[in-house]
Amino acid sequence: MNNNTSSQYWFTIEPYVYVSVGKNAALLYNTLDGNTIPVKQQKIRKLIGDLYRKDNCGVILLTGNHIDDKDMQSFIIDLRNKFMGDIIDTSLSSGKPVQLMPKLNLQTDIKRLKQDEFRSTGEHIMQYLQETTVHFDNKINADTYCKFLSQIPRWNKLRLVNLWDYEQRNTLMNFLILSSVMTVIITPYDKITVQNLSLINIDIFKLHIIIDFPADMQQLHEAWTVLSGQKCPAQFVFKIASDKDYEQSEIIIDQYNIKDYKLEPVYTGNNLSFFEKNIFLTEEDILSEPLSMREIFARQALNTFDFGKIHVMSNGDVHANLNQPVLGNINTHNIQEIVYKEMNEGKSWLRIRDQKPCTDCIYQYLCPSPSNYEIAIGKPNLCHVVENK
Amino acid sequence: MIETSVFSSPTKNRNTYLLSGHSYLSFIHPALKEDSEDEYYRKKYQYLKSKGFFKDQECFNNLRINPHFVKDSIVNMTQLVFEVTDACNLKCKYCAYGEFYEDYDVRYSKKLRTEQVKPLFDYLSDLWENESAESYNKTTYISFYGGEPLLNMSFIKDVVGYINSLNIRGKLFRYTMTTNAVLLDKYMDYLAKHKFMILISLDGNSENNEYRVDFNGKNSFDRIIKNVDLLKKKYPDYFEKHVRFNSVLHNKNTVAGIYDFIHSKYSKIPSISELNNSGIRADKVAEFGRLYRSSESLYQEENYKEIERELFMNAYSYKDAVMFLHQYTGHVFKTYNGVLIDKKYKKTVPTGTCIPFSKKIFVTVNGKILPCERIGQQFSLGKISEEGVEIDYDAVAEKYNKYYDSLENQCSKCYRAPSCVQCLFYIHDIGNKPICHGFMDRSVFSKYIAANMTFWEEHAEDYQKVMDEVIIN
Numbered sequence A: 001m002n003n004n005t006s007s008q009y010w011f012t013i014e015p016y017v018y019v020s021v022g023k024n025a026a027l028l029y030n031t032l033d034g035n036t037i038p039v040k041q042q043k044i045r046k047l048i049g050d051l052y053r054k055d056n057c058g059v060i061l062l063t064g065n066h067i068d069d070k071d072m073q074s075f076i077i078d079l080r081n082k083f084m085g086d087i088i089d090t091s092l093s094s095g096k097p098v099q100l101m102p103k104l105n106l107q108t109d110i111k112r113l114k115q116d117e118f119r120s121t122g123e124h125i126m127q128y129l130q131e132t133t134v135h136f137d138n139k140i141n142a143d144t145y146c147k148f149l150s151q152i153p154r155w156n157k158l159r160l161v162n163l164w165d166y167e168q169r170n171t172l173m174n175f176l177i178l179s180s181v182m183t184v185i186i187t188p189y190d191k192i193t194v195q196n197l198s199l200i201n202i203d204i205f206k207l208h209i210i211i212d213f214p215a216d217m218q219q220l221h222e223a224w225t226v227l228s229g230q231k232c233p234a235q236f237v238f239k240i241a242s243d244k245d246y247e248q249s250e251i252i253i254d255q256y257n258i259k260d261y262k263l264e265p266v267y268t269g270n271n272l273s274f275f276e277k278n279i280f281l282t283e284e285d286i287l288s289e290p291l292s293m294r295e296i297f298a299r300q301a302l303n304t305f306d307f308g309k310i311h312v313m314s315n316g317d318v319h320a321n322l323n324q325p326v327l328g329n330i331n332t333h334n335i336q337e338i339v340y341k342e343m344n345e346g347k348s349w350l351r352i353r354d355q356k357p358c359t360d361c362i363y364q365y366l367c368p369s370p371s372n373y374e375i376a377i378g379k380p381n382l383c384h385v386v387e388n389k
Numbered sequence B: 001m002i003e004t005s006v007f008s009s010p011t012k013n014r015n016t017y018l019l020s021g022h023s024y025l026s027f028i029h030p031a032l033k034e035d036s037e038d039e040y041y042r043k044k045y046q047y048l049k050s051k052g053f054f055k056d057q058e059c060f061n062n063l064r065i066n067p068h069f070v071k072d073s074i075v076n077m078t079q080l081v082f083e084v085t086d087a088c089n090l091k092c093k094y095c096a097y098g099e100f101y102e103d104y105d106v107r108y109s110k111k112l113r114t115e116q117v118k119p120l121f122d123y124l125s126d127l128w129e130n131e132s133a134e135s136y137n138k139t140t141y142i143s144f145y146g147g148e149p150l151l152n153m154s155f156i157k158d159v160v161g162y163i164n165s166l167n168i169r170g171k172l173f174r175y176t177m178t179t180n181a182v183l184l185d186k187y188m189d190y191l192a193k194h195k196f197m198i199l200i201s202l203d204g205n206s207e208n209n210e211y212r213v214d215f216n217g218k219n220s221f222d223r224i225i226k227n228v229d230l231l232k233k234k235y236p237d238y239f240e241k242h243v244r245f246n247s248v249l250h251n252k253n254t255v256a257g258i259y260d261f262i263h264s265k266y267s268k269i270p271s272i273s274e275l276n277n278s279g280i281r282a283d284k285v286a287e288f289g290r291l292y293r294s295s296e297s298l299y300q301e302e303n304y305k306e307i308e309r310e311l312f313m314n315a316y317s318y319k320d321a322v323m324f325l326h327q328y329t330g331h332v333f334k335t336y337n338g339v340l341i342d343k344k345y346k347k348t349v350p351t352g353t354c355i356p357f358s359k360k361i362f363v364t365v366n367g368k369i370l371p372c373e374r375i376g377q378q379f380s381l382g383k384i385s386e387e388g389v390e391i392d393y394d395a396v397a398e399k400y401n402k403y404y405d406s407l408e409n410q411c412s413k414c415y416r417a418p419s420c421v422q423c424l425f426y427i428h429d430i431g432n433k434p435i436c437h438g439f440m441d442r443s444v445f446s447k448y449i450a451a452n453m454t455f456w457e458e459h460a461e462d463y464q465k466v467m468d469e470v471i472i473n
């Protein structure tokens, strides 16, 4: 090292900082506390970009020119104050350090596996199945269901929709009790009766009670009375399509002092303004909760809403997402084939923000995965950050 | 109790790194300390502390296995290896069944018979058909190992015939073989037809290959080369895609010599293995020591940098450094679930040993069943007899748990634990009072971080390539 080194520095950013590069700007995001530094100036964007150059491997030598630059100085001061990066005097070391910059490396990424002729895109896929929702009417007999359900992994959560109308429900329930599958029964509140609840008086069951609006307060009260005499744990799911629905849900929650509940917006086809006002994201919403690096990676790799979930329709057809094509049918396909198909050809589990305008946006993977609302509304982005027509 | 955050010793370039909680590894200013004289770094230390750094770590590697682990591993098996025969048509000086070693069964030039393994196939196909597998369309490798497997071709043909007749939804099979290539001329048509992936043992050029001798002490080199050249000429495509070389490192060759010869002659990058130095007979230790050459010897060679780079993942140094970054950067995930689910508190078993049968099932010529071919046969976990296959899942789990128990004291205090690759079967006196020589306390681990980061400082431009291209899981 020559004697000059006291005026030279290694510049690096912390590996817990996620760097998001958009079309016209970049954003540094501290995954430990959610702090950010927007980067608009070209020269600073270049500096950041250079960190990612193969030969730099996360560290750049800062010399006199850089250090004298006022903008550069204020950027570095901000970076250091937020503990998001540092400059370190090169005289402390005798050679270049490296910073192993964050970059998602998913070993069994489907695209990677496809390129390797000795690997299969079906590796470990059954681990991925986390939740199966079965929608009943009377088209399929209980034995077929039991056979199908016996193939699903033991950790899978089961959700049953419209169970009360299924004639062979006793056979099915006996099977579930014997194999101790954790099961959620999805039911409208007007189906909460003493007789129905007597069927599920066992600790593997939980109720999700759907409340649509306008709610029938009399019925609701009856349901509440029945429930109060039972032990079965219940969550209330309010389907909200307007401000009015929201107000009514608040009244109900207050009146019954409901602790376990969820508000679920519903797109009806003509309540876009409700969505724009309440659901569309602003920059503030996106940055409101700090995300870990892993959570950001997850949004790069998969759809955090849909991944691991399938729906079995009443005719046996299976979808990963009800808006997407059928993957198979439980009468003809086994569960592995269905999951394999979704991983290889499906459009749900691996649906990420890889469309414009999100691909140009600095919030691309800081934003939640695209949800069903994007599909229903027919827009790739439900936000106020980039308004696209 | 061990700490989550460890500062590295200085690297060769005198840089310092901080490693924390298995998922954070950063180049830092050496003044970053709790009692630093520099106020900024004192504050930064406190900031990191408030975010969960510099804490004691809960012991995470104290998991024990249950019989389900064993059964699931068999259902999802990756590789079934047959010791087709213990006979060989060579008498290599360093053979694992030769003069240096003591931990294998007495050998009588036996051959596995098809009827002998029939119960195993019944057992496996029953599991494959009736149990829900974790993967779909994943390849199961059926491997033939010896002795010299080509000495028992009738068995190999029977097995291939049987496997090809199976039709199990979602199961694919491939065949692999390790051979000395002496009989390759005779069987290459068959091997090429069934797309066997073959691994040819060859230690370099003629001089390098001097320990690979026949029963008259004659070097097998000429014969092997003649056969390999013929294979290359007759089946060029097959040769390119399915044939690989492995060389054993010893005092008659060098990493550079092996690489130069095999790469220039066959345009292939050989894998290079060290001699197994466990289970050496007491009276042979000195002689073995003269023969043994470690892969570290590469660094004494003149142009080691280029060779190492060419060998890439076939070089131990790359393999180790890649494992290191897979384990500690927090950027590498094995499966989609890994990235979806926070696994900070995921429990693992002690040591780096595979869960029994999760890598392989190895069947010896005597019908013993082991978790792989690289461990002493006294560790067998079951057998095939006329009555059928005897693998007692409970007993296997209990046996492993006892091995784990005997190491618990060391593993729970070992800083190397998250990236441990130590197989317990290589630890002397396992199950009683074993001592693991891989144990790392804080200060050894600091040096271990420094050694790895020195590697990355010297190979900085390979980081991207490794992240983009290498699959090891």
Ligand code: SF4
Pocket: A353, A357, A358, A359, A361, A362, A363, A364, A365, A367, A380, A381, A382, A383, A384, A385, A386
């Ligand atoms: S939805 Fe798309 S465009 Fe809107 S903020 Fe998120 S990433 Fe950006």
Ligand code: SF4
Pocket: B352, B353, B354, B359, B360, B371, B372, B373, B374, B375, B423, B424, B425
């Ligand atoms: S050497 Fe040990 S860890 Fe490796 S496959 Fe064999 S038994 Fe498993």
Ligand code: SF4
Pocket: B350, B351, B352, B407, B410, B411, B412, B414, B415, B416, B417, B420, B421, B422, B436, B437, B438, B439, B440
């Ligand atoms: S290196 Fe040895 S002591 Fe450390 S975790 Fe591995 S087996 Fe245990």
